[in-house]
Amino acid sequence: MKSDLTQRQQEVLSFIIRHQQTNGAPPSQREVALEFGFRSTTAVADHLRALRRKGYLDHRPHQARSLRVLSRTDSTELSPTRPMIVDIPVFGCIPAGFADERRQDASEGCISVDVETLGVKPTARTFALEVRGDSMIGRHIMEGDYAVLEHGMDPRPGDVVAALIDNESTLKTFVKQGGKPCLKAENPKYPNLIPAQELVIQGVMVALIRKYR
Amino acid sequence: MKSDLTQRQQEVLSFIIRHQQTNGAPPSQREVALEFGFRSTTAVADHLRALRRKGYLDHRPHQARSLRVLSRTDSTELSPTRPMIVDIPVFGCIPAGFADERRQDASEGCISVDVETLGVKPTARTFALEVRGDSMIGRHIMEGDYAVLEHGMDPRPGDVVAALIDNESTLKTFVKQGGKPCLKAENPKYPNLIPAQELVIQGVMVALIRKYR
DNA sequence: TTTCATACTGTTTTTTTGAACAGTATGAAA
DNA sequence: TTTCATACTGTTCAAAAAAACAGTATGAAA
Numbered sequence A, B: 001m002k003s004d005l006t007q008r009q010q011e012v013l014s015f016i017i018r019h020q021q022t023n024g025a026p027p028s029q030r031e032v033a034l035e036f037g038f039r040s041t042t043a044v045a046d047h048l049r050a051l052r053r054k055g056y057l058d059h060r061p062h063q064a065r066s067l068r069v070l071s072r073t074d075s076t077e078l079s080p081t082r083p084m085i086v087d088i089p090v091f092g093c094i095p096a097g098f099a100d101e102r103r104q105d106a107s108e109g110c111i112s113v114d115v116e117t118l119g120v121k122p123t124a125r126t127f128a129l130e131v132r133g134d135s136m137i138g139r140h141i142m143e144g145d146y147a148v149l150e151h152g153m154d155p156r157p158g159d160v161v162a163a164l165i166d167n168e169s170t171l172k173t174f175v176k177q178g179g180k181p182c183l184k185a186e187n188p189k190y191p192n193l194i195p196a197q198e199l200v201i202q203g204v205m206v207a208l209i210r211k212y213r
Numbered sequence C: 001t002t003t004c005a006t007a008c009t010g011t012t013t014t015t016t017t018g019a020a021c022a023g024t025a026t027g028a029a030a
Numbered sequence D: 001t002t003t004c005a006t007a008c009t010g011t012t013c014a015a016a017a018a019a020a021c022a023g024t025a026t027g028a029a030a
Helices: A007-023 A031-035 A041-053 B007-023 B029-035 B041-053
Strands: A068-072 A078-080 A086-090 A109-113 A126-128 A146-150 A160-166 A168-175 A178-185 A199-210 B068-072 B078-080 B085-091 B110-114 B126-130 B146-150 B160-165 B168-178 B179-186 B200-211
Touching: A007 A031, A007 A041, A007 A068, A031 A041, A146 A160, A168 A199, B007 B029, B007 B041, B007 B068, B029 B041, B146 B160, B168 B200
Parallel strands: A086 A126, B085 B126
Antiparallel strands: A068 A078, A086 A109, A126 A146, A146 A199, A160 A168, A160 A199, A168 A178, A199 B200, B068 B078, B085 B110, B126 B146, B146 B200, B160 B168, B160 B200, B168 B179
């Protein structure tokens, strides 16, 4: 991995990433020099230039501590790691008029996840829902779990979706029965199979987070 | 929430957090001034001083872009948000000689989670394990899930733990049977009840992350 | 052998940035 | 009424930091 970088360049890049994670901000050139014992910041500038040329770094000229580590999504394309961490609002239950008032007053707090952790990049339409009841126990989704959902996504058969039933959101499995989209509960205690056209699908489940202890 | 802050102070704090998340580094005083249309950086400095005094911010004097947002753990104590995001190494399976060589070459990648998301603060002893098999299906832990574990934690009865059996780690439930610690599988297909003294407990499960799609 | 990227030292210049100083205006509490 | 925190303007100053020279040394490729 990262075979196109020299030993030294990799060390510098690692330090920058490490510094960012432990200090909340990228290091200055002098701090890098100090770390490696360079007596001149020019050495650092050289390495940064190489890292920039090779596509691992970005920075804004003449701006203090403006280093940004880029991550490779595939071999060619590069994208900044900027929104590394996204705050996903957690709702106890989703109110009826949802689409407009996303974000803001996520009274239950936020889950912060980085883009890498979830396969899907969280967008402004991503939200989390604390699971209530055991309607999805058949899919091993328990009460108290946090369901991470994406609003406005096209559900595919088998996907878990959040639907608004009786002004409360419930998780169901999205299926197709004879060509018609339906919602299936994963617990015999709950009514099965509800035609999906008649209700609002609020989001498709993309991840689950469960806390122990 | 945050009723001890004025409207303006809250706005400034929000901008700093937002800037940090979208740009990877906190803003300079001038950037804050620009955002709010202040014609003097003194206004910003005033707000920062107030936020610092009230315990919401920290910074290193005379250092560019050194603002750090603090989070309240309880009403009195303050702790820096520095290691907001911690990289938890993911192992496919944990090798026998574990304790020493934590971190490094987490070949399967990393899960980044913030301190708030998991109730437990991730330490250097926190690691993740991709769940193989269905030995814990009774606790609704599925194949492919990521179990987040804490090494060196004292297991309590009922906790899910990772144990090294036949040089491979397996998840089990930690129980006490007649005063003796035992490990219980949560699937009838697997051998039940193994005395816990005879094997290495590698970690106690603190969270679970599951990805869909 | 020449060229070229890497990996540095040492010095100087220019920007950026935080901080200090001197004020003004407002509204709430004492 | 005085005091005090908030919320600013406008200016100046000094430290921090990036950038720009001008070099040296090394090893690999052409």
